[in-house]
Amino acid sequence: MSSPKTYVTHLECSMTGERAEADRVHNLSPAGWPLLVRYDLERMKGEVDRDAVAARRAITQPGFWRWRELLPVRRDEDVVSLGEMDTPLVLLPESAKAIGLKGPLLSKEEGRLPTGSFKARGLGMAVAMAKGFGITKMAMPTNGNAGAALSAYGARAGMETWSFCPEDTPDVNVREIAAQGGHVFRVNGLIHHCGKLVGELKEKAGWFDVSTLKEPYRIEGKKTMGIELAYQLDWELPDAIFYPTGGGTGLIGMWKAFDEMEKLGWIGAKRPKMVAVQAAGCAPIVKAYEAGNTHAEEWMDARTLAAGIRVPKAIGDFLILNAVRESGGFAIAVEDGDIERARTLAGTKDGLLLCPEGAATLAAAEKAVADGRLERDARVVLFNCGTGLKYPLPDRSKRLDRHAPLDLASILTS
Ligand SMILES: *Cc1c(COP(=O)(O)O)cnc(C)c1O
Numbered sequence: 001m002s003s004p005k006t007y008v009t010h011l012e013c014s015m016t017g018e019r020a021e022a023d024r025v026h027n028l029s030p031a032g033w034p035l036l037v038r039y040d041l042e043r044m045k046g047e048v049d050r051d052a053v054a055a056r057r058a059i060t061q062p063g064f065w066r067w068r069e070l071l072p073v074r075r076d077e078d079v080v081s082l083g084e085m086d087t088p089l090v091l092l093p094e095s096a097k098a099i100g101l102k103g104p105l106l107s108k109e110e111g112r113l114p115t116g117s118f119k120a121r122g123l124g125m126a127v128a129m130a131k132g133f134g135i136t137k138m139a140m141p142t143n144g145n146a147g148a149a150l151s152a153y154g155a156r157a158g159m160e161t162w163s164f165c166p167e168d169t170p171d172v173n174v175r176e177i178a179a180q181g182g183h184v185f186r187v188n189g190l191i192h193h194c195g196k197l198v199g200e201l202k203e204k205a206g207w208f209d210v211s212t213l214k215e216p217y218r219i220e221g222k223k224t225m226g227i228e229l230a231y232q233l234d235w236e237l238p239d240a241i242f243y244p245t246g247g248g249t250g251l252i253g254m255w256k257a258f259d260e261m262e263k264l265g266w267i268g269a270k271r272p273k274m275v276a277v278q279a280a281g282c283a284p285i286v287k288a289y290e291a292g293n294t295h296a297e298e299w300m301d302a303r304t305l306a307a308g309i310r311v312p313k314a315i316g317d318f319l320i321l322n323a324v325r326e327s328g329g330f331a332i333a334v335e336d337g338d339i340e341r342a343r344t345l346a347g348t349k350d351g352l353l354l355c356p357e358g359a360a361t362l363a364a365a366e367k368a369v370a371d372g373r374l375e376r377d378a379r380v381v382l383f384n385c386g387t388g389l390k391y392p393l394p395d396r397s398k399r400l401d402r403h404a405p406l407d408l409a410s411i412l413t414s
Helices: 041-047 050-054 063-070 093-099 119-133 145-156 171-179 191-205 217-222 224-232 249-264 284-291 317-326 336-350 356-370 408-413
Strands: 008-013 019-021 035-039 089-091 105-109 137-141 160-166 183-187 240-244 273-279 330-334 380-384
Touching: 035 217, 041 249, 050 063, 063 119, 063 224, 093 105, 093 336, 093 356, 105 356, 119 137, 119 145, 119 217, 119 249, 137 145, 137 191, 145 160, 145 171, 160 171, 160 191, 171 183, 183 191, 217 224, 217 249, 224 249, 240 249, 240 356, 249 273, 249 317, 273 284, 273 317, 273 356, 284 317, 284 330, 317 330, 330 336, 330 356, 336 356, 356 380
Parallel strands: 105 380, 137 160, 160 183, 240 273, 240 380, 273 330
Antiparallel strands: 008 019, 008 035, 089 105
């Protein structure tokens, strides 16, 4: 059986539309903006059957690798796989009730992916492309999960990787990066400071810079969330998608996927409201959205327990804001206290442990129901972007002395 071919044609500057050649190593466009990958959708429409692609279950094409025609990787031997899967959509009936939603409330459980977060999608794709280009050294700034995915997929592809993270990055992340063969540094600054370090060192060190949106293929990996979601919902998108937004790769990628799928005739014109969720302690996109601006200013003194969305400055800010506005969605910020309450709600009532960023989307949905921006009968998808197990959890256990007389009443009421 011949392997699926990609319909990639070229790349395009997301700001100026200037063309760039496919099958070349790229970072930003000559004008300094993210590049987007383009496909010959017209031809693909005539040649590729949606349901045949969706039905693909070959061992070499699990999870997001199934959508090869809409991905930039040409050769089978460049595919790097660690056992990807379609991440389940899990209903949150009790949480829905508690926040006043009638319609189905679904969590897309991205923590089930290799390395425990949706960063596997983007970095899997970036590493596969880099492998095809013969790149052997990659570096990036990371809040943890991206570095973990880079180190794992990089190790798998025989590459050397360097991750630079803020010094207060969750300990598990930092150790995980090293355990999968990556070099890892804790830096006394935030993620954009780490990005600056990579920028200063990369030329001398011979690193390929795989920073969010400074490399065009992570978006292509992340867009598979949108394709997979459509497929799982029988090709009808939900009413609203709540996405925890840092650099915004996933939100931009899904928006791109919806457009591509409509051109292919895979879905209709209906779009979900795209909701960019940020933490109140680091909400540059929300601020720009509310001010009606095209770009966001750097957020000073960023702080939140949701490390994955602590991104003070996103190079793709205009693409995030554009998707949010075009979709009729909005950008919304939630307090850390609300994030913790939402995590407790989903965990204790629905048995689903959310990561703080995933919990932020539940908190945001609650807020949006309360202020009327989300209809009570909306069909809503939250992105629980990583496994809740990577984050410090409060210790709510009690001590029991097995030598002391047992007091059953106090155990049962504890
Ligand atoms: C990276 C990350 C995010 C933000 O994703 P973007 O697509 O870059 O905005 C949110 N949550 C977690 C857990 C992450 O690792």
